[in-house]
Amino acid sequence: MISIPGIGHGGPSSQRRLHRRIASLRRGDFRFGPLNVFLMMGIFVAGLAIHVSVFGVTVEAVLYALVSAMVLSVLMALLPFWETVIIAGAGDALSLFVEMRPEGSILLATAVIAVIIAPSIQIAYQWEKAVILRFGKFHGLKKSGLFLVFPVMDKVTQFVDQRVRVTDFSAETTLTSDTVPVNVDAIAFWMVWDAQKAVLEVEDFAEAVVLSAQTALRNAIGMNSLAVLLSERERLGHEIQRVLEDKTNGWGITTQAVEIRDIVIPKGLEDAMSRQAQAERERQSRIILGTAEAEIAEKFAKASEHYQDNNVALHLRAMNMVFEGLKQKGSMIIVPSTAVETMGLGALGGLTAFDRSGAAGQPPVEPTDPTPTES
Numbered sequence: 001m002i003s004i005p006g007i008g009h010g011g012p013s014s015q016r017r018l019h020r021r022i023a024s025l026r027r028g029d030f031r032f033g034p035l036n037v038f039l040m041m042g043i044f045v046a047g048l049a050i051h052v053s054v055f056g057v058t059v060e061a062v063l064y065a066l067v068s069a070m071v072l073s074v075l076m077a078l079l080p081f082w083e084t085v086i087i088a089g090a091g092d093a094l095s096l097f098v099e100m101r102p103e104g105s106i107l108l109a110t111a112v113i114a115v116i117i118a119p120s121i122q123i124a125y126q127w128e129k130a131v132i133l134r135f136g137k138f139h140g141l142k143k144s145g146l147f148l149v150f151p152v153m154d155k156v157t158q159f160v161d162q163r164v165r166v167t168d169f170s171a172e173t174t175l176t177s178d179t180v181p182v183n184v185d186a187i188a189f190w191m192v193w194d195a196q197k198a199v200l201e202v203e204d205f206a207e208a209v210v211l212s213a214q215t216a217l218r219n220a221i222g223m224n225s226l227a228v229l230l231s232e233r234e235r236l237g238h239e240i241q242r243v244l245e246d247k248t249n250g251w252g253i254t255t256q257a258v259e260i261r262d263i264v265i266p267k268g269l270e271d272a273m274s275r276q277a278q279a280e281r282e283r284q285s286r287i288i289l290g291t292a293e294a295e296i297a298e299k300f301a302k303a304s305e306h307y308q309d310n311n312v313a314l315h316l317r318a319m320n321m322v323f324e325g326l327k328q329k330g331s332m333i334i335v336p337s338t339a340v341e342t343m344g345l346g347a348l349g350g351l352t353a354f355d356r357s358g359a360a361g362q363p364p365v366e367p368t369d370p371t372p373t374e375s
Contacts, residue, residue, distance in 0.1 A: 028080030029155045030119045037073045040118040044069040047110025055103045064100065068092050068111060076119060082152045089115035116151050123147075127163045129195040130156050141195055160195035164256065169210050171217045180226045183264040186237070188213045188244065194252025202251050209248060213258065216243040226265065233260040 048065040055061070075088045092111050096104045123146050124130045130142040133155045142156075149156060170185045190209055192198045198205045220236050221229065229236065237258040244255040307313050 027158065029082050030080050030149060031122055031156065031159065032073075032076040032080045032119055033123065035123055036076070036118050036121065039121060040073050040076075040114050041069050043114040043117065044110055047107055047113075051103075051106040051110075054106060060100065061104075061107060064096060064104075065107060065110070068096075069114070072111075072115060072118075080119070082155075085115050085119055085151065120149055120151055121146065122149055122156060124159060127161055128159045129162060131158050131160060131195055131199045133157050138196065138200060158195075158199050160192055160198060162192050162195065164189055164191045165206075167206075167210055167213070168261075169214045169217065171214060171221055174218050174221045176221055176226045176229060177223060178225045181266060182221065182226065182229065184217060184221060184229070184260060185262045185264075186213070186217055186240070186258060186260045188241075188258045189256040190244070190248070190253055191256065192253050197250070197252030205251055205253060208251070209244070209253060209255075212247050213240065213244055213255075216240045219243075229263055233263075236260060 044065045048061065051061055051065075072088055072092060075084055089111060092115075093108050096108050096111060100107065122130065122142075124142055124144045126144045128144060130147070132139040132142060132149065134150070134153055136155075139154065166187055166189055168185065168187045170183065172183050173181050174184065175181055188209070192205070202208050217240055220240055224232075224236065237260055241255050241258040244258065248255060307317065
């Protein structure tokens, strides 16, 4: 496999890797979704109701409960880390203690309960499995549905999607075995069958699959000629799939299929191949024409055997040829005088003249001998 350096390292593949990097950086210790926001708001509303029943309604308490619930929800949704929970919860409790002491004890307890319980209840969707680490060690996998995590101690390192995924990858400006630069686009169908291996064995298994598929595609291009690439796409897809399967099976990932979507060759080479195809078709047509001529000559040679030493048959054939020619209006046939004498074409010419004069509405012309004799 040979590739042109400096080309093919940008574009959609680089953007895709950048997006994965950003997503991995945003991946936190837990997932703070709509259910968690609802729990946060519900706990603060319940605490506010208890506070009002004890100390009465105050505008300061209502504003504090609502603003605290919204600010904490936004912070945890944007930064789902236990550090955010500790810092934001401590800051909220400290501000409450300063502003509303000693009546703020109920709201203070409400804030502490909210920041502990709201992110501790997690939900995994039907197609997901959650990988749990406790004190940095693998603790277990959580199936779809609700589950609890212990604050600070547990970390949901990743929610692994176990559905079949479709990933596109390409090999840009890669040379084939006959030194033709091509751009090849392909897609891979793969899925995670062991979430524990996929998360613990590989840093970013999705990027690893894409890069491995791209490398396998480049190797396949380098080992085959352009003609093979264009005519045996399915076989190349199976070869790339087998290479990927051998590599990713130890990561808990299986590759179900690889399909080559498009092969782009340079425009100049495309024109040259078109001219080559036209020349090949012209050669084939000439070969077919020559073969037909040879078969016709062979048939004539066989037919001549029947006319040999058979003057009557040859005479009848000659008369038939002349008759076919005379049937065409405006045609002229030149034959040797000896042939005219043997075939009696004087009568034949008279019949032809009679036919023409009758068609013109004129009296028939007496037939004459078409072969005048010398005196």
